[in-house]
Amino acid sequence: MAQTPSSSSAAAPQTPAFSPLYQQIKTLILQSLQAGEWKPGELIPSEIELAARFRVSQGTVRKAIDELAAENLVVRRQGKGTFVATHAEQQVQYRFLRLVPDSGDARAEGPAQRRVLECKRVRANADIARCLALRTGDAVLQARRVLSLAGVPTILEDIWLPGQPFKGLTAERMAQYPGATYAMFELEFGVRMVRADEKIRAVLPDSEQATLLGVDAHTPLLSVERLACTYHDTPMELRRGLYRTDTHHYHNALS
Amino acid sequence: MAQTPSSSSAAAPQTPAFSPLYQQIKTLILQSLQAGEWKPGELIPSEIELAARFRVSQGTVRKAIDELAAENLVVRRQGKGTFVATHAEQQVQYRFLRLVPDSGDARAEGPAQRRVLECKRVRANADIARCLALRTGDAVLQARRVLSLAGVPTILEDIWLPGQPFKGLTAERMAQYPGATYAMFELEFGVRMVRADEKIRAVLPDSEQATLLGVDAHTPLLSVERLACTYHDTPMELRRGLYRTDTHHYHNALS
DNA sequence: AAGTGGTCTAGACCACAAC
DNA sequence: TTGTGGTCTAGACCACTTG
Numbered sequence: 411m412a413q414t415p416s417s418s419s420a421a422a423p424q425t426p427a428f429s430p431l432y433q434q435i436k437t438l439i440l441q442s443l444q445a446g447e448w449k450p451g452e453l454i455p456s457e458i459e460l461a462a463r464f465r466v467s468q469g470t471v472r473k474a475i476d477e478l479a480a481e482n483l484v485v486r487r488q489g490k491g492t493f494v495a496t497h498a499e500q501q502v503q504y505r506f507l508r509l510v511p512d513s514g515d516a517r518a519e520g521p522a523q524r525r526v527l528e529c530k531r532v533r534a535n536a537d538i539a540r541c542l543a544l545r546t547g548d549a550v551l552q553a554r555r556v557l558s559l560a561g562v563p564t565i566l567e568d569i570w571l572p573g574q575p576f577k578g579l580t581a582e583r584m585a586q587y588p589g590a591t592y593a594m595f596e597l598e599f600g601v602r603m604v605r606a607d608e609k610i611r612a613v614l615p616d617s618e619q620a621t622l623l624g625v626d627a628h629t630p631l632l633s634v635e636r637l638a639c640t641y642h643d644t645p646m647e648l649r650r651g652l653y654r655t656d657t658h659h660y661h662n663a664l665s
Numbered sequence: 666m667a668q669t670p671s672s673s674s675a676a677a678p679q680t681p682a683f684s685p686l687y688q689q690i691k692t693l694i695l696q697s698l699q700a701g702e703w704k705p706g707e708l709i710p711s712e713i714e715l716a717a718r719f720r721v722s723q724g725t726v727r728k729a730i731d732e733l734a735a736e737n738l739v740v741r742r743q744g745k746g747t748f749v750a751t752h753a754e755q756q757v758q759y760r761f762l763r764l765v766p767d768s769g770d771a772r773a774e775g776p777a778q779r780r781v782l783e784c785k786r787v788r789a790n791a792d793i794a795r796c797l798a799l800r801t802g803d804a805v806l807q808a809r810r811v812l813s814l815a816g817v818p819t820i821l822e823d824i825w826l827p828g829q830p831f832k833g834l835t836a837e838r839m840a841q842y843p844g845a846t847y848a849m850f851e852l853e854f855g856v857r858m859v860r861a862d863e864k865i866r867a868v869l870p871d872s873e874q875a876t877l878l879g880v881d882a883h884t885p886l887l888s889v890e891r892l893a894c895t896y897h898d899t900p901m902e903l904r905r906g907l908y909r910t911d912t913h914h915y916h917n918a919l920s
Numbered sequence: 921a922a923g924t925g926g927t928c929t930a931g932a933c934c935a936c937a938a939c
Numbered sequence: 940t941t942g943t944g945g946t947c948t949a950g951a952c953c954a955c956t957t958g
Contacts, residue, residue, distance in 0.1 A: 430946060456924060467948045472925085480735075482920060488925045489955035506919050605920040611910035612867035612885035630867035630885035636919075655866035662917055664761050664891075665737060665860040685927060711943060722929045727944085743944045744936035 435464050436474035443483065443494060444641040450496035450596045454484065457492075483604060497603070498593035506592070506606050506638070509565065509658045519560035527622075529553040529581035531573065538570050541637055541648045549573030553584060556622055563623050564658060570648040575601055592638075601646055606638040610660065619652055632660060690719050691729035698738065698749060699896040705751035705851045709739065712747075738859060752858070753848035761847070761861050761893070764820065764908050765916045774815035782877075784808040784836035786828065793825050796892055796903045804828030808839060811877055818878050819913060825903040830856055847893075856901055861893040865915065874907055887915060 439460070448454045457475065461468045475492055478484045482505075485493050497505060510516050534542065534550045542550065550570050557565035571579065576599055587594040595601045613633040620627045632653040640646045653660065694715070703709045712730065716723045730747055733739045737760075740748050752760060765771050789797065789805045797805065805825050812820040826834065831854055842849040850856045868888040875882045887908040895901045908915065 432946075458924085469949085470947060473946085475925095486925065487956090489923080489957080491924060508917075508919075605918070608917045608919060610865065610887065610915040610917065612887045612908075613910075614883075614885055628869075628883065630869055632865065632867045632887075653867075655868075660865040662763075662863045662865065663860070664763075664863060687927075713943090724930085725928060728927085730944095741944065742937090744938080744942080746943055 431466060432470045432473040432477075435460075435466060435471060436477055438464065439474060439478060440483070440641065446600060448494050449600075450494045450602055451498060452494050453491045454494060481604075495602075496593070497590055497596055504590055506603070506636070508660050508662060509559075509653050509655075510661045511559070511658050522565075523558040523561070524585065525556045525558070526581045526585040527554045527556065529579065529584055534570070538648060542570065542572050542645050544572060551576050551579055553579075553581070555584065559658065562654075562657070564654045566619055566622050566652045568650045572646065575599055575646065595647075601640055603638045603646065604640055605643070606636050609635045613652070615652060623652065623654055625654060629654070629656075631655070634660070686721060687725045687728040687732075690715075690721060690726055691732055693719065694729060694733060695738070695896065701855060703749050704855075705749045705857055706753060707749050708746045709749060736859075750857075751848070752845055752851055759845055761858070761891070763915050763917060764814075764910075764913045766814070766913050777820075778813040778816070779840065780811045780813070781836045781840040782809045782811065784834065784839055789825070793903060797825065797827055797900050799827060806831050806834055808834075808836070810839065814913065817909075817912070819909045821874055821877050821907045823905045827901065830854055830901065850902075856895055858893040858901065859895055860898070861891050863892075864890045868907070870907060878907065878909055880909065884909070884911075886910070889915070 439454075442448060442454075454460075455463070457468050457471045460471045460475075464471065475484060475486070479486050479492075482495055485495050487493065504522075511519055530552055531549060532552050533547045534544050536546045538544075538550060539546045539548060544550070550573050553567075553569040553571075555567055555569070556563050557567070559565070576595075579599070583594070583598065584591065592603050595603065611633040612630050615623065615625065615627060615629065615631055617627055619631075620629070623631070625631075632651075632655050634649075634651040634653060636647075636649040636651065637645055638647040638649065694709075697703060697709075709715075710718070712723050712726045715726045715730075719726065730739060730741070734741050734747075737750055740750050742748065759777075766774055785807055786804060787807045788802045789799050791801045793799075793805060794801045794803060799805070805828050808822075808824040808826075810822055810824070811818050812822070814820070831850075834854070838849070838853065839846065847858050850858065866888040867885050870878065870880065870882060870884065870886055872882055874886075875884070878886070880886075887906075887910050889904075889906040889908060891902075891904040891906065892900055893902040893904065
């Protein structure tokens, strides 16, 4: 596995190959992450160990890990090692939530309060099934909840999850969990959300939605449809959120 | 400049220092970019030349350029060289515009049509001045325009620019330019927008806004307030946009 | 003191583009 | 053929963390 990128030594069994060595290494590490060889929050082997395992130089492993770190799949800590990224950390809670108070100080308003309205097992309609790469009629979990920020109901979310990986999820489970929902998905179901796509629109609520958020039916709201994926871009959650934007706004940094 | 990161050799005069060598090199290259030593679209010196100029190894220059490329400040092209990033390219037009048709195929609807409604010189109020890091009463340019996508008026934008760097900008100038506005800012005023922040809300239009967009006053719209910055995070443009989201949506990728 | 990631170097070779 | 960026290696040393 030293010189030719297209070689397939014992260390790189079924890599289709014709990519740089460090890309192959990256793929191998990714497979170990996906297979759960190292769990979220855990320490992965040192660069030197991985270099020995894959029969490449430390620099090549480094470049592979650099890319994984850039994609937020692992976190490097000098002097300690490299850790599998996790949602279950105090610092980076709500990593995917871009709604921030207009004051800018998200910490001042304290943690969000969650109220789970329902969590039931249903059959996917064509729309939901297509988004989650399932077949129409497959079992999915459907949940609805309200998040209150600074005591004010601000976010109404409908969530759909594939039934298979999330078997056994109940409203109690969702409600009682202290931290972010994605942390629970990791700890309870071994599903780590890696990236997500959001489609944002301005809409008016129906009467039920308006009631739940404590606004009237003429209040414009942000509609945020999020498709969250685990490793290899496998869709694992569809979420349709309605955000009040009278005291908060959706923040996005472009570069 | 070889071993000690805090050294200040002739090649690195006023770097405050105590950062890795490659960071110092990055800062030096950044200064040359800002000073206009190499203009947008131009070829910068090769890694070997820069390594010689700064008295460091090619690998160190490479790492500096890697970061600049990751921030979209330069573009690498294998076999050709490294170029200063520019908005004036066919491929990456509207790099900051995240509104895409629901069909997903942005190319199908063709280029946006622009109608410039006004472009006048005014005095900044406290709000505008604060955003642009000016003083209240300073001269600013204020423009308003409508963008039509697939023939339908979809975006209404109010734009504020600091008067000094954009002296001489007229409505004709804005209207006649073939490509994106940021390309014109580069070519005509030497101002390159490097990054931007957006605050997004759902709002209802006032009657004038509704008329310009061809909707009624009860149609919820996306309010997108963008602050665009040039090098070193210097704010250079405030833009308040209203987006129709009946056939388009704002797309955002989270990772 | 030992182990980790972080930086820096020097040299080899590969892949791509232009002449 | 030449020059560019891209990959890979090997070894040195630095900075941080832990025992």
